[in-house]
Amino acid sequence: MSKIGFIGYGSMGSMIIEGLLSSNVIKPDEIIVSNRTKSKLEDIKKKYPEIEITDNNAYLAGKCRKIFIFVGTSAVKEVIEEVKDEISGDSHITYIAAALTMENVEGAFPGKITKVIPSLTSKVNEGVSLICHNEEVTEKEADFVNNLFSSISDVKIIDEENFEAGSDLTSCAPAFIAEIFMKFAEAGAENSNFTPAETQDMVIKTLYGTAKLLYEGNMGFEEVISRVATKGGITEEGVKILEKELPNTFDELLKTTLTKNKKIKEALNNQMIN
Ligand SMILES: NC(=O)C1=CN([C@@H]2O[C@H](COP(=O)(O)OP(=O)(O)OC[C@H]3O[C@@H](n4cnc5c(N)ncnc54)[C@H](O)[C@@H]3O)[C@@H](O)[C@H]2O)C=CC1
Numbered sequence: 001m002s003k004i005g006f007i008g009y010g011s012m013g014s015m016i017i018e019g020l021l022s023s024n025v026i027k028p029d030e031i032i033v034s035n036r037t038k039s040k041l042e043d044i045k046k047k048y049p050e051i052e053i054t055d056n057n058a059y060l061a062g063k064c065r066k067i068f069i070f071v072g073t074s075a076v077k078e079v080i081e082e083v084k085d086e087i088s089g090d091s092h093i094t095y096i097a098a099a100l101t102m103e104n105v106e107g108a109f110p111g112k113i114t115k116v117i118p119s120l121t122s123k124v125n126e127g128v129s130l131i132c133h134n135e136e137v138t139e140k141e142a143d144f145v146n147n148l149f150s151s152i153s154d155v156k157i158i159d160e161e162n163f164e165a166g167s168d169l170t171s172c173a174p175a176f177i178a179e180i181f182m183k184f185a186e187a188g189a190e191n192s193n194f195t196p197a198e199t200q201d202m203v204i205k206t207l208y209g210t211a212k213l214l215y216e217g218n219m220g221f222e223e224v225i226s227r228v229a230t231k232g233g234i235t236e237e238g239v240k241i242l243e244k245e246l247p248n249t250f251d252e253l254l255k256t257t258l259t260k261n262k263k264i265k266e267a268l269n270n271q272m273i274n
């Protein structure tokens, strides 16, 4: 029977594979995991002895019709070349490389292709995975991938042209949010007698509570602001500073990341063609 193959067990690969296994949407004896450095797979093999592990992508491809490629962006082409002779028109490749277009991947493998942009937040079964399937992927095959990622996140099906801005908001965002609140905590320590560890702890707990109010409490951003910022009070003055500074900051952030995305895309176009 055909197994499910996962190639690349780094930061994202390990998070997704372990998330899928602990959600029970895949069983250890159904999968083969490949990583260039096979020793990286020792821990997962110890935890789930029924998993088959390898460092041979062609071998994996020979045994799997559904193949998930979780290697870094620049290694995707090399992986497709390694597996090419082993896959058929019926194989379904899912990849997560940011800035690598589906058209580009179709140039190397003109078949069933799905692109997913995951988020580190799936480590705690939260956040959003962005997904786009090409026209070759059947509804059943699309559902299979959507269901896997639904077990570790919310799934949002998007058009390919929306991956860039979308991944800023879901996939790059944990880093942006962490940076913003790290700076807030640092400023808190500089302007008080609290230690940096204390301000970090206070800010993280408040961030968690605010996320719960927004999400579980169904409070919109504006309601949270108006409930806290008492008219004529202290918060109101702080919010005015953020209103002045943040639109430009986020506009610049989006413009910069979208430009970087475009540059990587162009470099990859050349790499995939040559
Ligand atoms: N880190 C993040 O939050 C996100 C990352 N991505 C995308 O995920 C991809 C992977 O990123 P990370 O997991 O952070 O990278 P990583 O460098 O941590 O992991 C890549 C893994 O692939 C393995 N590998 C490389 N070449 C291989 C080959 N030929 N055969 C088998 N294994 C091979 C490496 O040994 C490594 O374990 C990137 O393309 C990135 O754009 C997408 C969304 C979010």
Ligand SMILES: O=C(O)[C@@H]1CCC=N1
Pocket: 098, 167, 171, 172
């Ligand atoms: O920064 C990056 O390139 C990857 C893609 C999205 C999140 N991390």
